[in-house]
């Protein structure tokens with residue numbers, strides 16, 4: 001895997017040497033917004049009006065950030081309005097590819113390109129930076145609207161409401177500050193914390209990631225003993241952002257990223273909550289455990305150089321969750 005420099009692919013693994021063994025995630029660069037009337041969003045330029053059939057998501061089923069966008073597409077009734085291509089789970093020398101498999105990798109259904117980096121250079125032939133998924137693509141202007149999942153889910157939350165008639169709101173105005181606060185802790189110590197733990201190349205960097213990670217899981221376990229969802233009685237984006245990390249915890253992060261003080265199934269509230277969210281309409285179809293387990297173990301050469309995919313326990317996410 002690697003990154004693009006002036007539109008050219010450079011084979012390079014994450015560099016943790018210059019950061020004292022710590023994994024540092026780089027910021028996404030395409031930051032435009034789809035809006036109902038095409039006006040500019042909080043960042044970027046205008047001209048990306050919500051329209052049925054105009055936009056496309058490039059995702060990996062393995063990737064927790066891309067997974068958020070698939071969940072919002074499902075929850076918000078957008079499956080008939082936004083098309084999807086899913087990359088192959090193996091992310092090797094040339095990054096994400098559009099190889100196909102029989103388990104959900106679709107190929108590039110728009111252009112038939114071979115790699116995700118081709119999508120970035122199609123949008124900007126001089127692009128420099130990492131080639132990540134999700135990518136929200138505009139078929140009309142043939143460019144990337146956004147490659148930042150946190151912003152894509154907020155677009156999907158409301159921009160298409162006039163088209164779908166679905167006004168479910170996972171980013172309610174009255175709770176925004178409180179959601180941001182919870183998101184910040186969960187992002188730093190969990191969503192990204194699992195990567196900081198797994199990609200650490202010094203004991204210090206690992207210790208600095210793994211302890212806050214389990215402190216946050218303990219905090220969430222207690223919070224869910226008092227509240228049905230993170231913000232109370234209704235689901236918000238905070239829950240879905242947490243869910244994509246929890247669903248990968250026992251199959252991947254516990255072993256592969258050395259997040260092994262406990263398993264998810266050891267936390268009764270978090271485990272019931274994860275099953276409840278998994279069983280909500282449309283969500284199960286966004287979870288592809290084959291791609292999740294295969295991707296991490298096969299692609300991260302620095303962590304698992306022999307690419308052995310473990311024989312995992314069967315986990316029954318469909319078991320009754322008993323939460324009311």
Ligand SMILES: N[C@@H](CCC(=O)N[C@@H](CS)C(=O)NCC(=O)O)C(=O)O
Pocket residue numbers: 001002027028060062063064065066095130131132133134147148149150
């Ligand atoms: N901030 C981005 C992060 C996306 C991201 O890091 N995706 C990973 C897959 S889980 C990726 O494509 N990594 C490839 C790379 O960094 O080279 C977002 O949330 O959309």
